[in-house]
Amino acid sequence: MVSECQSACTFSHSQLLHSGAVLSALQTMAFFTHQVIRGLSSSAVRNAAIKHVTIIGGGQMGAGIAQVAATTGHSVVLVDTNEEILKKSAKGIEGSLKRVVKKKFADKPDAGAEFIAKVMANVSISTDAASVVGSTDLVLEAIVENLKIKQGLFGALDKVAPAHTIFASNTSSLPITDIASSTSRLDRFGGLHFFNPVPMMKLVEVIGTSATSQDTFDSLLAFSKALGKTPVSCKVRSSGIPYDTIHYVHHMPFRSIRLHERGHGSKEDIDIAMKLGAGYPMGPFELLDYVGLDTAKFIMDGWVEKDPGNPLMQPSEMLNKLVAEGKFGKKTGEGFYKYK
Ligand SMILES: CC(=O)CC(=O)SCCNC(=O)CCNC(=O)[C@H](O)C(C)(C)COP(=O)(O)OP(=O)(O)OC[C@H]1O[C@@H](n2cnc3c(N)ncnc32)[C@H](O)[C@@H]1OP(=O)(O)O
Numbered sequence: 006m007v008s009e010c011q012s013a014c015t016f017s018h019s020q021l022l023h024s025g026a027v028l029s030a031l032q033t034m035a036f037f038t039h040q041v042i043r044g045l046s047s048s049a050v051r052n053a054a055i056k057h058v059t060i061i062g063g064g065q066m067g068a069g070i071a072q073v074a075a076t077t078g079h080s081v082v083l084v085d086t087n088e089e090i091l092k093k094s095a096k097g098i099e100g101s102l103k104r105v106v107k108k109k110f111a112d113k114p115d116a117g118a119e120f121i122a123k124v125m126a127n128v129s130i131s132t133d134a135a136s137v138v139g140s141t142d143l144v145l146e147a148i149v150e151n152l153k154i155k156q157g158l159f160g161a162l163d164k165v166a167p168a169h170t171i172f173a174s175n176t177s178s179l180p181i182t183d184i185a186s187s188t189s190r191l192d193r194f195g196g197l198h199f200f201n202p203v204p205m206m207k208l209v210e211v212i213g214t215s216a217t218s219q220d221t222f223d224s225l226l227a228f229s230k231a232l233g234k235t236p237v238s239c240k241v242r243s244s245g246i247p248y249d250t251i252h253y254v255h256h257m258p259f260r261s262i263r264l265h266e267r268g269h270g271s272k273e274d275i276d277i278a279m280k281l282g283a284g285y286p287m288g289p290f291e292l293l294d295y296v297g298l299d300t301a302k303f304i305m306d307g308w309v310e311k312d313p314g315n316p317l318m319q320p321s322e323m324l325n326k327l328v329a330e331g332k333f334g335k336k337t338g339e340g341f342y343k344y345k
Pocket residue numbers: 101102104105108176177199200201202203204205206251254286287292296300
């Protein structure tokens with residue numbers, strides 16, 4: 006992991022970007038190429054293998070994806086709103102790599118340190134997405150689960166990213182079609198839904214909409230495999246909503262909140278019961294805290310809106326209160342449980 010500056014610095018594939026003149030020349034070229042290719046049919050835009058990735062959002066998902074992409078030899082620029090957050094992301098990636106190294110290089114500490122240094126050299130950081138997408142093959146977004154903010158981000162980047170660049174969202178619950186609608190590259194837009202914690206969870210849902218080209222979809226599948234993940238294809242729904250995995254994963258936690266709110270069991274007992282009786286690696290309240298209660302609320306609110314008559318899909322006072330108090334779970338130090 007390298008410097009903190011506005012445009013990405015010191016990652017090997019584009020050290021040239023240090024120069025403002027070169028940067029603006031590249032951006033101008035990208036703009037003209039983009040305009041020319043815009044005039045061609047979508048099938049004329051062919052995607053090469055994804056090597057350079059811009060990840061927007063350095064939170065738990067963005068940092069995790071950056072780690073895995075850098076580990077598998079991709080050039081990564083990680084973008085967030087300020088340098089403090091990016092410093093925290095870098096520290097998080099290094100911490101996670103140390104956990105990997107502890108097992109992978111148990112008896113070879115020097116090789117472990119070398120491995121970490123090599124991975125970190127593949128990652129650079131930036132607070133200005135528009136200035137770093139000029140040479141990227143994939144813009145992968147993992148920012149807050151909010152449609153308008155995601156649309157604003159992609160709408161702005163669509164104007165500066167090269168024509169061949171694929172856009173993808175890691176959204177948990179929003180239709181990819183709605184996010185993509187702010188851009189003019191509907192054929193080069195898809196979903197890549199990773200699971201938390203990214204370094205450990207093998208699944209990636211690759212999501213296509215009715216407008217996503219086969220070429221784009223294939224590139225996203227190939228990229229997921231290149232990361233060492235197991236992708237599943239989700240191309241059936243025209244709106245491009247992530248698979249039902251999210252329903253299965255969250256059905257039990259949301260049901261558990263209901264049980265707890267009705268006084269049927271303490272959160273501790275419900276967590277113990279699901280771990281020891283059903284074999285879950287985490288109890289439902291532990292999992293909600295791990296995912297982030299802000300994200301969980303976004304998901305639940307979306308379900309309530311879509312299915313208001315369903316008794317399971319009712320707002321949870323307890324969840325709403327915790328989120329209103331800024332208690333988002335592990336990432337803020339308190340949620341259903343305390344972590345400080
Ligand atoms: C919201 C959405 O859109 C979709 C979603 O993601 S929903 C959430 C999906 N995720 C889940 O359901 C996760 C459920 N939990 C689990 O699978 C496991 O608890 C877990 C993999 C997270 C942790 O495993 P565990 O055995 O329970 O706990 P833990 O002792 O912390 O970890 C064991 C080892 O795994 C590895 N590990 C765990 N987390 C890691 C991380 N972030 N980075 C690197 N290694 C990690 C380490 O080797 C660790 O050993 P050390 O503690 O000695 O470093």
